Amino acid sequence: MSHDLENLLAPRPSERPDLWPWSARHDGTELSLGKVSASQLVESYGSPLYVLDEADLHGRANVWATVMAEEFWDGYGMGGGSAYYAAKALMSGRVIELVTSAGMGVDTASLGELTLALRAGADPDLVGLHGNNKSDEELRLAINAGTRGIARIVVDSIGEVERVTRIASELGRRARVMIRVTTGVHAGGHEFIATAHEDQKFGLSLASGTALEAARKIAAHESLEFMGLHAHIGSQIRDLEAFAESASRLLSLAKQLADEGVVCHELDLGGGYAITYTGADPQPLAPKEIARTLAGAIREACEKFDLKVPHVSVEPGRSVIGPTVVTLYRVGTVKDVPIEGGSRLYVSVDGGMSDNIRPALYDAKYTALLANRESDAPLRLARVVGKHCESGDIVVSDVALPGDIHEGDVLAVPATGAYGHSMSSNYNMLTRPGTLGVGMGEPHWLIYPEKLEDLFARDAALNAAELGEEK
Numbered sequence: 396m397s398h399d400l401e402n403l404l405a406p407r408p409s410e411r412p413d414l415w416p417w418s419a420r421h422d423g424t425e426l427s428l429g430k431v432s433a434s435q436l437v438e439s440y441g442s443p444l445y446v447l448d449e450a451d452l453h454g455r456a457n458v459w460a461t462v463m464a465e466e467f468w469d470g471y472g473m474g475g476g477s478a479y480y481a482a483k484a485l486m487s488g489r490v491i492e493l494v495t496s497a498g499m500g501v502d503t504a505s506l507g508e509l510t511l512a513l514r515a516g517a518d519p520d521l522v523g524l525h526g527n528n529k530s531d532e533e534l535r536l537a538i539n540a541g542t543r544g545i546a547r548i549v550v551d552s553i554g555e556v557e558r559v560t561r562i563a564s565e566l567g568r569r570a571r572v573m574i575r576v577t578t579g580v581h582a583g584g585h586e587f588i589a590t591a592h593e594d595q596k597f598g599l600s601l602a603s604g605t606a607l608e609a610a611r612k613i614a615a616h617e618s619l620e621f622m623g624l625h626a627h628i629g630s631q632i633r634d635l636e637a638f639a640e641s642a643s644r645l646l647s648l649a650k651q652l653a654d655e656g657v658v659c660h661e662l663d664l665g666g667g668y669a670i671t672y673t674g675a676d677p678q679p680l681a682p683k684e685i686a687r688t689l690a691g692a693i694r695e696a697c698e699k700f701d702l703k704v705p706h707v708s709v710e711p712g713r714s715v716i717g718p719t720v721v722t723l724y725r726v727g728t729v730k731d732v733p734i735e736g737g738s739r740l741y742v743s744v745d746g747g748m749s750d751n752i753r754p755a756l757y758d759a760k761y762t763a764l765l766a767n768r769e770s771d772a773p774l775r776l777a778r779v780v781g782k783h784c785e786s787g788d789i790v791v792s793d794v795a796l797p798g799d800i801h802e803g804d805v806l807a808v809p810a811t812g813a814y815g816h817s818m819s820s821n822y823n824m825l826t827r828p829g830t831l832g833v834g835m836g837e838p839h840w841l842i843y844p845e846k847l848e849d850l851f852a853r854d855a856a857l858n859a860a861e862l863g864e865e866k
C-alpha cells in the first residue's frame with residue numbers, strides 16, 4: 396500500500412476524535428452513531444441522511460458559553476463574555492433549544508432565521524440580527540420582540556441607521572444596535588491579511604471613517620442605544636493573531652469614540668473558528684485557548700488605549716455544529732476511470748451537491764469512511780461523487796477506499812453539520828435529506844426528510860390540473 400494512499404484514508408473516531416461526533420464508535424467492523432450502526436440507521440431512516448449527535452451539540456455549545464463567561468468574567472476586571480450561535484450554519488427548533496439551553500445566544504440573518512429562533516424559545520435578550528440588506532419587516536420583528544427588542548441589531552450601512560431610527564420611533568421603542576466594522580483584517584486557513592481598504596459588501600469601514608460617522612449618528616438618536624462594535628473576519632481560521640489584530644483595530648475606534656463621550660459597551664469578534672474536515676487537518680484550537688488568548692489581547696489593547704474592558708462576545712457557527720453531524724450515503728455505481736499514471740475509482744452516492752455544496756462552492760475538502768463493513772481489499776485512490784448532472788458534483792475529491800467497495804455499501808462523511816443542510820437545494824428535483832438526532836434517547840427526526848409531494852405542492856400548473864380534475 397502506498398504511503399500516499401494511507402494518508403488519504405479517513406481516520407476512525409478513535410484515531411481522530413476531533414473529526415467525529417462524540418458518540419461515534421468503530422467496533423472494527425462497523426461505524427455507529429449514538430449506539431446505532433450506520434447500516435441500521437440507513438436501513439430504518441433512508442439515505443442520504445444527516446445524523447446529528449445531540450449530546451455533542453449541547454456539549455460544544457456549553458463549552459463556548461462557559462469559556463467566554465470564565466475568561467471574560469467581570470470579577471477579573473473584564474466586562475463579561477458571551478457566545479452567540481451563528482444559526483445560518485444549521486437551524487431547526489431543536490438545534491436552537493439545544494444551544495440556548497447550553498447557555499449560548501443566537502445570531503440570525505433573515506426573517507426566517509429570526510422568526511424560527513424566537514418561536515423556538517430563544518430569549519430576545521440573547522438574539523442578534525445581521526445582514527447587509529435587512530428588510531423593514533425584519534427590522535420591525537427585531538425591534539418589537541420581547542419587552543425591549545432583540546439584544547442587538549448589527550447595522551451594516553449609514554442608510555440602515557436611518558431606517559432603524561425611523562422604525563424604532565414608529566414603534567415607540569429604543570433599538571439596541573451594534574456596528575459591523577470592516578477592519579481590513581481578513582483570514583481563512585493559516586494566514587491572515589491586513590489591509591486598510593475594503594472592497595466588499597459588508598460593514599462600515601474603519602479606514603474611511605464611515606464606521607465612526609455611523610456611531611456618532613447612533614449615539615445622537617433618542618430611539619437608538621449604541622451597544623458597540625462588531626467584526627467578522629472570515630472562516631475556517633486557525634490564526635488567533637488575526638482576531639487579536641481585528642480586536643485591536645476595533646478598540647482603536649472605541650478609543651476615538653470614548654474621547655467624544657460615546658461608550659462602546661460591547662465588542663463582538665465574529666465567528667470563523669476552524670474545525671477538522673479531513674485527516675490532513677491539524678487539531679483545532681480548543682475554545683478555552685481561543686477565549687484565553689482573546690482575553691489577553693483585549694485586556695492589553697484596553698490598557699494601551701486606557702479603556703474599560705467591554706463585554707466581549709463571539710459568534711461561532713461551524714465550530715459548534717460542524718463536527719456533530721455525519722452524512723450517511725448509499726453507494727451506487729462504481730467506475731474505474733483511467734487517469735494519468737494510473738486509475739481512479741469513481742464512487743457514486745445517492746446525494747451530492749444538493750446536500751453538500753461546499754466542495755463545488757469553495758473547493759472544500761471532506762473525507763469518507765466505508766461505514767457498514769470491514770474490508771481487507773487493497774486501498775484504491777477514489778473520488779466520491781453525487782448523482783447530479785454536473786461533473787463538479789463532488790462530495791470528496793480524493794480519498795482512499797477499499798478496492799472492493801460496491802453498490803449497497805454505506806459511506807459516512809463526517810463534519811457536515813455546518814453549511815450542509817443549510818445550503819442544500821433541490822437541484823435535479825432531489826428531495827433534501829432529513830436530519831436525525833441521536834445520542835439523547837432514541838433516534839428522532841429534527842428535520843423531516845422532504846418528500847416529492849412537498850416539491851410538487853409548489854408547482855402551480857400541477858396543482859391547478861389536480862384541482863381541475865376534482866371538479
Ligand SMILES: *Cc1c(COP(=O)(O)O)cnc(C)c1O
Pocket residue numbers: 481483484525627629630631665666667668710711712713714813
Ligand atoms: C457566518 C458568520 C458567522 C459564523 O461563521 P463560522 O465560520 O460558521 O463560525 C459569524 N458571524 C457572522 C457575521 C457570519 O456571517
